Amino acid sequence: MAYSLKINGATQEVEAEAGTPLLWVIRDELKMTGTKFGCGVASCGACTVHLNGEPVRSCQTFIEDVEDAEVSTIEAIAEDKVGAAVQQAWVELDVAQCGYCQSGQIMSAVGLLSENAKPTIEEINDYMQGNACRCATYQRIRAAVQRASEILEA
Amino acid sequence: MTTLSRRGFLKSAAAAGAVLAVGVHPNGAVAAGAEPAVMNPFLKLATNGRVTAIVKHAEIGQGAATGLTTLIAEELGVQMDQIDFEFAPSNPQLYNNLHLGTLQGTGGSTAIANSYVQYRTAGAAARDMLINAAASDWGVSAADLSIENGTIAGAGHVAPLGDYVVAASQLDAPAEPKLKDPSEFKLIGRSDLRRKDGAAKTNGSAKFAMDLHLDNQIFATVLRSPRMGGKLVDFDASGAEGIRGFIGAEALPAINSVAIYAENTWAAFQARNAIEVTWDDSEAETRSSDQIQSEMMALLDAKPTYDVTGDAGGATSKIDEATTVVEETFYFPLLAHAPMEPLNCIIEPGEDGGVILHDAAQGTTIVHNSLSQALGLPWEKIKINVTLAGGSFGRRTTSDSDYQVEAALAFAATDRTRPVKLVWSREDDITAGFYRPAVAHRVKVGLDAEGNVLGWDHRIAAQSLIKGTVFEDFVIKDGIDATSVEGVNDTHYMVPNLYVGLSDAPKTTTVLWWRSVGHTHTAYVMESMIDVVAKAAGRDPLEFRLELLEGGDKDQVRLARVLKLAAEKANWGQAAAGRSQGLAVHKSFGSYVAEVVEVSGTAENGIQVERVTCAVDCGLAVNPDVVKAQMEGGIGYGLGHAMRNEITLTDGVVDQSNFPDYEPLRIGDIAAIDVHIVPSAEAPSGVGEPGTPPSAPALANAIAANGPRVTALPMINNGVEFL
Numbered sequence: 001m002a003y004s005l006k007i008n009g010a011t012q013e014v015e016a017e018a019g020t021p022l023l024w025v026i027r028d029e030l031k032m033t034g035t036k037f038g039c040g041v042a043s044c045g046a047c048t049v050h051l052n053g054e055p056v057r058s059c060q061t062f063i064e065d066v067e068d069a070e071v072s073t074i075e076a077i078a079e080d081k082v083g084a085a086v087q088q089a090w091v092e093l094d095v096a097q098c099g100y101c102q103s104g105q106i107m108s109a110v111g112l113l114s115e116n117a118k119p120t121i122e123e124i125n126d127y128m129q130g131n132a133c134r135c136a137t138y139q140r141i142r143a144a145v146q147r148a149s150e151i152l153e154a
Numbered sequence: 155m156t157t158l159s160r161r162g163f164l165k166s167a168a169a170a171g172a173v174l175a176v177g178v179h180p181n182g183a184v185a186a187g188a189e190p191a192v193m194n195p196f197l198k199l200a201t202n203g204r205v206t207a208i209v210k211h212a213e214i215g216q217g218a219a220t221g222l223t224t225l226i227a228e229e230l231g232v233q234m235d236q237i238d239f240e241f242a243p244s245n246p247q248l249y250n251n252l253h254l255g256t257l258q259g260t261g262g263s264t265a266i267a268n269s270y271v272q273y274r275t276a277g278a279a280a281r282d283m284l285i286n287a288a289a290s291d292w293g294v295s296a297a298d299l300s301i302e303n304g305t306i307a308g309a310g311h312v313a314p315l316g317d318y319v320v321a322a323s324q325l326d327a328p329a330e331p332k333l334k335d336p337s338e339f340k341l342i343g344r345s346d347l348r349r350k351d352g353a354a355k356t357n358g359s360a361k362f363a364m365d366l367h368l369d370n371q372i373f374a375t376v377l378r379s380p381r382m383g384g385k386l387v388d389f390d391a392s393g394a395e396g397i398r399g400f401i402g403a404e405a406l407p408a409i410n411s412v413a414i415y416a417e418n419t420w421a422a423f424q425a426r427n428a429i430e431v432t433w434d435d436s437e438a439e440t441r442s443s444d445q446i447q448s449e450m451m452a453l454l455d456a457k458p459t460y461d462v463t464g465d466a467g468g469a470t471s472k473i474d475e476a477t478t479v480v481e482e483t484f485y486f487p488l489l490a491h492a493p494m495e496p497l498n499c500i501i502e503p504g505e506d507g508g509v510i511l512h513d514a515a516q517g518t519t520i521v522h523n524s525l526s527q528a529l530g531l532p533w534e535k536i537k538i539n540v541t542l543a544g545g546s547f548g549r550r551t552t553s554d555s556d557y558q559v560e561a562a563l564a565f566a567a568t569d570r571t572r573p574v575k576l577v578w579s580r581e582d583d584i585t586a587g588f589y590r591p592a593v594a595h596r597v598k599v600g601l602d603a604e605g606n607v608l609g610w611d612h613r614i615a616a617q618s619l620i621k622g623t624v625f626e627d628f629v630i631k632d633g634i635d636a637t638s639v640e641g642v643n644d645t646h647y648m649v650p651n652l653y654v655g656l657s658d659a660p661k662t663t664t665v666l667w668w669r670s671v672g673h674t675h676t677a678y679v680m681e682s683m684i685d686v687v688a689k690a691a692g693r694d695p696l697e698f699r700l701e702l703l704e705g706g707d708k709d710q711v712r713l714a715r716v717l718k719l720a721a722e723k724a725n726w727g728q729a730a731a732g733r734s735q736g737l738a739v740h741k742s743f744g745s746y747v748a749e750v751v752e753v754s755g756t757a758e759n760g761i762q763v764e765r766v767t768c769a770v771d772c773g774l775a776v777n778p779d780v781v782k783a784q785m786e787g788g789i790g791y792g793l794g795h796a797m798r799n800e801i802t803l804t805d806g807v808v809d810q811s812n813f814p815d816y817e818p819l820r821i822g823d824i825a826a827i828d829v830h831i832v833p834s835a836e837a838p839s840g841v842g843e844p845g846t847p848p849s850a851p852a853l854a855n856a857i858a859a860n861g862p863r864v865t866a867l868p869m870i871n872n873g874v875e876f877l
Contacts, residue, residue, distance in 0.1 A: 017398050024420035028373075033365035034358020036544075037419070038494055039580040043813035046494060074358035090356045094348055094779060097787055098215030099355025100362060100494040100544030125822035132818040134494045134545050135215050136790020139827050140783070 003063050007032075008076035016063050023047045023058040026073060034074035034103045038132070045131030048104035048111075049073050055111035057130075074103035082152060083110045089147035097135035105131050109145050118149050174199040174323040176280045177208075178272045180250055184279045186327035188320070194248030196276035197226050199284075203304050203316035205232055207273070210242040210249035210258065211265040212516040213351060214493075214543040214550070215787075216842040217780035218265040220349045222273050224776055228341045229277030229334060231301030232315070239350055241540035246519045255628075259517040261551055261667075263743035263840025266776055270838050271333070278331035280322070287321035288313060336774065336835060345778045351542065363514050363541045364498050364577070371500065371573040372401060373422040374564040377412040377431055378586060381438035381806040382663050386410040386431065393428035400425040404567040406560070408528075413564035419577050435806075439662050443802040447485060450594040450659050453615035454483065458655025460634045462643045469653035472609030476600025480690045482683060484597075485866040486675045487800035489590035490816060491668055495544020496583050497557045501565035502573040508535030509565065513558055514543030517551035520624070524555030528562045547791065548667040552588055553623030556664075584816050585808040589801050590668035591617035592659065593638070595679045605691025607702075609651035612642055612679075617661045619671070637667070641676030641847070646709045646741060647684070647702040662803060669791055670843040673742040677847030678796075678854065678867075681738035685855045686863065695737060695855065696721050709746075713739055715832055716748040716769040723830050724750035724767035733764060736855025738848035744839030745772040746832075749789065751852040757861040760877040763793065763853065768829045768845065773836035781841045782829040788845025789827055794819025796850035798870045823876070 005012045005025065014029045026035050026049070035058060038046030042057040049058045050072040077083030086109045096102045105128070112119055112127040119127065124145050133141070175195035176186040185193040198206045207226050211218040219239045227237045242249045246258040252272075253264040281301050289296035294309035301307075304315050341347060354360035379386070389412045391403040399421030403414045412431060416422035441449075458466075473479055499513035508531060515521045515538055525536050543550060561576035568574060578586075593616040600608045616638040620629045629636060634656060643654040668674055688698035699717055703710040717739045720726075729735045732754055739748040750767045768785045775781045798817055802809045810816045854864050857874060866872045 028418040031367050039813050087356050091352050094352050096355035098545040103358050128821045136787045138821040
């Protein structure tokens with residue numbers, strides 16, 4: 001059936017069955033591929049998007065549940081002040097290796113810094129625990145979250 | 155009448171999209187010209203001054219694209235923001251890996267070692283040709299001109315590089331362009347250069363194969379036998395009929411699988427779940443992990459099939475004379491690679507019945523051969539478009555190109571009019587085999603009354619990586635798979651009367667190299683045993699190692715140097731209260747890495763990895779920050795799996811299926827990693843893999859300093875809790 005999706009500030013009409021994960025609507029129907037498929041069971045965080053500003057795993061968020069929500073993805077996160085700072089920090093510290101998980105890492109980091117402008121190491125570890133990186137870039141992710149916090153403070 | 159100045163002529167030619175292309179043949183000859191299609195360019199320079207590096211190595215996260223662009227930019231004289239990169243087409247005559255003979259491919263941590271001279275030579279040749287073209291135009295001596303920041307200048311003249319692209323492309327390539335002396339390097343060795351792929355991987359624009367949407371493409375998934383050797387009997391797809399977007403299913407008898415087609419990924423996954431398959435398991439593997447393990451232990455008890463280092467007699471008699479004998483038995487489970495991007499690729503119909511493969515191909519030539527065979531197509535009818543890879547850790551190169559062939563056969567079973575994108579789920583990735591082999595070691599070491607090693611008897615039972623693959627003829631010598639024993643028989647420790655025996659264990663699944671290959675287990679055993687022996691001898695682990703490395707050969711000197719540096723930076727011997735330290739050092743892929751792991755807590759109540767201090771000697775570090783990143787990542791990969799990962803089988807079927815039961819390393823698992831690079835003028839050597847081998851034994855040694863000696867992995871199933 002037809003759904004109307006508010007994503008990155010625009011409204012998009014999509015055809016999908018109820019029960020279709022938002023992830024696959026974004027990737028296969030809207031062809032916005034910055035949001036990644038990693039596990040399909042909300043265990044790796046590669047598919048993280050924002051729903052009304054809160055990070056969610058889009059592989060376990062269903063199309064029928066997001067009709068009235070604002071969805072935002074990595075493609076638009078630079079428009080957010082926190083998002084721009086996080087991306088700047090990520091590039092400055094060269095966090096990415098293979099890079100496949102980093103959209104999700106960034107979406108989570110933006111969620112963290114939006115609610116906690118100056119997180120401690122423990123708070124970063126707790127918040128980012130669900131975002132897996134098989135290249136193990138975690139040390140730089142921690143440093144980049146702190147660097148983004150500094151950028152925002154300046 | 156209007157006369158075009160030479161400069162003006164060059165500018166008008168520029169409009170035609172002219173380029174200067176420069177490559178270096180595998181035999182070292184430089185080739186250059188205006189036609190990139192007829193040679194093997196490593197670089198192209200356009201008239202707008204933009205340089206493109208043609209990268210012959212896969213970018214799997216290890217930084218090859220950044221490294222190869224740095225090499226060209228350095229010699230050519232441009233800034234990193236003036237150079238872009240694209241991946242080389244499949245052509246092993248032009249883009250072979252000099253370390254892999256005639257194969258084009260990436261592996262064994264060779265990308266920089268293989269490219270260091272070739273890509274610099276291409277950059278230097280382009281520089282010389284541009285200078286010669288400008289010198290001739292200006293009527294000055296080439297010796298008075300130089301190129302910096304993309305500008306040719308000297309003798310009172312200045313011009314952007316692009317102005318001389320056309321003229322330079324008509325000159326003969328210099329036979330032996332002069333490479334810079336390392337003292338003249340402006341880019342190589344700098345820590346502040348950023349990765350070329352960093353921004354795209356931060357804003358969602360980087361395209362992995364998973365992200366390609368070709369016009370009219372359909373999506374395919376594949377159902378395989380859950381047991382190795384299971385045969386497809388029949389399937390029933392009627393359960394999938396009602397699924398919106400489901401197209402159909404076809405048997406792929408050549409690989410005992412069923413291909414499921416749909417209009418999108420979600421429908422393909424759902425349809426697959428709805429299909430019933432009958433398997434014939436009469437010849438399938440039905441053993442379970444405990445049986446595999448006991449069979450391997452029995453192999454250790456029996457006489458080894460292969461005497462890798464001559465017969466065992468010398469070691470046995472010396473151990474019989476010893477005052478003290480220590481013995482340990484080790485076991486390593488199967489491990490999945492689990493790259494973050496589930497495997498996938500696209501087969502697109504090409505011209506004249508050919509195909510185009512879109513894939514993060516790592517073993518390019520192997521994949522090309524496999525597709526040629528699977529599709530019955532001549533080599534030239536297959537094109538490969540190489541994309542970024544979302545990780546690999548060894549998984550993307552298999553001897554029979556498993557997932558690419560699945561895609562090819564799935565495509566062949568259609569009417570071949572629409573591109574077919576094969577997508578694996580995480581469950582496919584975890585369950586479909588190609589694991590780090592299961593391996594067992596037993597080591598017996600005899601010491602005299604002063605604690606000197608008299609003899610070392612080392613027996614290994616391993617599932618061979620190489621036997622039964624296309625690499626068998628090149629790698630197996632006298633029956634011995636060198637990848638089962640590397641790091642033991644060639645140890646740099648001065649161990650007298652070393653015996654290494656090897657037996658091949660039966661394969662119960664397909665097996666595959668996994669980041670650092672044989673060193674994943676051999677470094678663990680050697681570095682655990684050195685600590686066990688040091689303890690028996692009453693010696694400090696650092697001093698004991700240094701003493702065994704005092705032979706004066708170059709490998710020993712370099713190993714000792716990283717050991718001392720890591721120990722110094724980690725304050726070896728001065729762990730904070732409640733903490734313990736362990737160290738390990740290992741050479742692999744030409745590089746020397748020492749690591750000190752410091753932990754808090756106890757095995758019983760939970761260990762926390764507080765700090766890993768790493769010292770690496772990889773020769774000259776082209777991109778030091780990339781080297782650091784690879785050490786950080788290699789350490790995380792090694793520790794995460796040693797802590798908690800294993801693949802087990804019940805009646806031949808894999809027990810794990812996704813990250814919840816193959817739990818990845820998480821952000822809080824390692825509190826800090828500190829990497830130090832030994833300054834070196836030696837030729838560059840590997841960095842993608844060498845950080846991994848010492849990590850797990852250094853952790854085991856840290857735990858053993860104040861707790862149990864862990865000799866079977868993963869640690870969580872062998873008496874160690876982690877916080």
